[in-house]
Amino acid sequence: MNKFSIKDVNLWYNDFHALKNINMSIPANEITAFIGPSGCGKSTLIKSLNRMNDLVEGCKITGSILLDGQSIHGNIDVNALRKRVGMVFQKPNPFPMSVYDNIAYGPRTHGIRSRSKLNDIVEKSLYDAAIWDELKDRLKKSALSLSGGQQQRLCIARALSVQPDVLLMDEPTSALDPISTAKIEELVLKLKNSYTIVIVTHNMQQAVRISDNTGFFLLGEIVEYGETQQVFSIPKDKRTEDYITGRFG
Amino acid sequence: MQNFKRKKPSDIILFALTWLSIGITAAVLVLVVGYVLINGIPFIRPSLFAREFTTQNQSLFPALIGTLMIVGLSLILAVPLGVFSAIYLVEYAKRGSRFVAIVRLTTETLAGIPSIVYGLFGFIFFGVFLGWGLSLMSGSFTTSIMILPLIMRTTEESLKSVPDTYREGSFGLGAGRLRTVMRIILPAATPGILAGVILAIGRIIGETAAIIFTLGNVARMPNNLFDTGRTLSAHMYALANEGTHPGEAHATAAVLLIVVILINALSSWIARFIRKES
Ligand SMILES: Nc1ncnc2c1ncn2[C@@H]1O[C@H](COP(=O)(O)OP(=O)(O)O)[C@@H](O)[C@H]1O
Ligand SMILES: [Mg+2]
Numbered sequence: 072m073n074k075f076s077i078k079d080v081n082l083w084y085n086d087f088h089a090l091k092n093i094n095m096s097i098p099a100n101e102i103t104a105f106i107g108p109s110g111c112g113k114s115t116l117i118k119s120l121n122r123m124n125d126l127v128e129g130c131k132i133t134g135s136i137l138l139d140g141q142s143i144h145g146n147i148d149v150n151a152l153r154k155r156v157g158m159v160f161q162k163p164n165p166f167p168m169s170v171y172d173n174i175a176y177g178p179r180t181h182g183i184r185s186r187s188k189l190n191d192i193v194e195k196s197l198y199d200a201a202i203w204d205e206l207k208d209r210l211k212k213s214a215l216s217l218s219g220g221q222q223q224r225l226c227i228a229r230a231l232s233v234q235p236d237v238l239l240m241d242e243p244t245s246a247l248d249p250i251s252t253a254k255i256e257e258l259v260l261k262l263k264n265s266y267t268i269v270i271v272t273h274n275m276q277q278a279v280r281i282s283d284n285t286g287f288f289l290l291g292e293i294v295e296y297g298e299t300q301q302v303f304s305i306p307k308d309k310r311t312e313d314y315i316t317g318r319f320g
Numbered sequence: 321m322q323n324f325k326r327k328k329p330s331d332i333i334l335f336a337l338t339w340l341s342i343g344i345t346a347a348v349l350v351l352v353v354g355y356v357l358i359n360g361i362p363f364i365r366p367s368l369f370a371r372e373f374t375t376q377n378q379s380l381f382p383a384l385i386g387t388l389m390i391v392g393l394s395l396i397l398a399v400p401l402g403v404f405s406a407i408y409l410v411e412y413a414k415r416g417s418r419f420v421a422i423v424r425l426t427t428e429t430l431a432g433i434p435s436i437v438y439g440l441f442g443f444i445f446f447g448v449f450l451g452w453g454l455s456l457m458s459g460s461f462t463t464s465i466m467i468l469p470l471i472m473r474t475t476e477e478s479l480k481s482v483p484d485t486y487r488e489g490s491f492g493l494g495a496g497r498l499r500t501v502m503r504i505i506l507p508a509a510t511p512g513i514l515a516g517v518i519l520a521i522g523r524i525i526g527e528t529a530a531i532i533f534t535l536g537n538v539a540r541m542p543n544n545l546f547d548t549g550r551t552l553s554a555h556m557y558a559l560a561n562e563g564t565h566p567g568e569a570h571a572t573a574a575v576l577l578i579v580v581i582l583i584n585a586l587s588s589w590i591a592r593f594i595r596k597e598s
Contacts, residue, residue, distance in 0.1 A: 121492065123491065123492065126487075150494040153491065153493065154493070154494035158488075158492040160489070160492075162485060164485035166489060166490070166504055167486075176493065181494065226489070229493070230492070233493055
């Protein structure tokens with residue numbers, strides 16, 4: 072089953088053509104990785120999936136993106152879309168408030184006021200993000216006092232707190248040390264059972280380790296998209312092969 | 321000695337200049353504060369704080385209350401207006417739009433106008449045209465216009481210094497713009513906004529020209545919003561002008577200084593408190 076169907080998507084930042092004729096389907100409950108040199112449009116595409124690009128002035132998009140068969144540009148509340156399609160960013164970005172309030176912010180935004188409900192959500196989200204044991208005695212502490220790796224798992228927990236279907240992750244480990252990276256990869260593999268995950272990574276080993284499908288981007292185009300095994304062992308396109316074997320700028 | 325030898329001459333000169341500058345700055349501060357306190361404190365006595373001003377007691381109490389009222393009223397007027405205008409400019413208006421450019425130019429121009437011009441404008445517009453005369457209303461409206469650009473500018477700067485990653489985080493959870501601004505951006509910007517408010521308070525307290533033109537300079541406590549009065553600075557100006565009570569003038573200066581120090585301490589305490597909360 073496809074979570075997202077992306078058809079003929081073109082995107083411009085003012086005059087700059089950043090995405091060119093993107094067509095791809097993103098299967099549910101699998102991990103899809105976007106790889107490619109920097110500036111090739113990976114972030115742009117992932118941000119189109121929850122319409123974070125709406126915030127960029129001069130950004131124009133054509134084509135269609137369907138989420139569970141329904142257009143995300145049609146008659147839809149963009150806040151409801153972002154609740155369904157959560158996002159984790161490159162640099163951990165916890166809010167300058169306590170661990171508890173960071174997690175409770177999302178549910179509160181969507182109208183949950185009951186203290187006991189919020190307590191449950193905070194515990195469950197932190198538990199699912201594999202950080203409950205580390206943080207359960209520090210819920211009142213400022214989130215900014217945590218280590219980078221903890222902050223990123225907190226941000227994952229924060230994204231989970233509003234019960235999304237999809238988790239978009241834009242280079243979530245690029246600012247982290249190897250041990251924190253390994254923890255996040257393990258977590259992502261575990262989360263795949265309950266969520267559809269799209270992850271941008273500049274680290275090809277990471278794509279091989281965790282993803283089911285891989286899309287290779289170059290200059291705003293998707294050069295190759297398929298099962299990760301296939302893309303990395305028998306790439307169909309010469310440019311993909313050059314890139315994954317490191318013969319590329 | 322070894323350490324010293326390895327330093328380049330330019331380093332030593334820079335080092336010396338830095339310390340010289342620090343020394344001069346600190347010396348000027350100590351000199352001014354010391355001068356005011358040493359000359360003023362011996363003349364501080366209970367009669368200076370009598371409820372009513374008389375030619376015998378030269379009480380500064382009505383002026384002290386007048387100062388607090390003017391500061392309070394103009395903050396009530398200017399802070400919400402300035403903060404919300406800045407929020408509009410930074411968070412809502414399109415970046416680089418014509419309208420924003422015009423508003424910026426206007427506030428920058430307003431910020432550069434000498435205070436006596438504000439005083440004259442306030443006198444003519446609030447005092448004469450609106451018929452408010454010399455009063456707390458005329459005075460506080462005038463000073464609030466005077467500090468509005470300052471509040472707007474400092475608020476804009478603090479809002480801009482809140483990282484965009486906070487906005488992304490909030491929008492990414494499905495929060496709207498209003499909630500993002502109120503719950504995430506504004507709390508993060510509060511210390512900076514308060515710093516602007518402290519500067520604004522300093523400007524109001526130090527103001528004489530605009531105050532004398534609009535509030536007046538009558539040594540009594542205003543009975544209502546349309547009553548005249550004076551502030552500590554205006555009071556000092558009057559005492560120094562008359563020259564008959566130099567001791568009381570010095571004492572007033574000392575009290576003024578202490579008030580400013582207290583307000584600054586209070587504000588930074590509030591800023592620290594807010595930062596701890598969030
Ligand atoms: N807000 C923006 N305004 C203008 N150009 C942008 C903006 N964001 C990204 N771009 C441009 O779009 C291209 C793709 O960027 P991006 O999607 O961030 O690449 P990637 O994530 O693959 O490194 C780059 O050339 C970049 O300069
Ligand atoms: Mg990117």
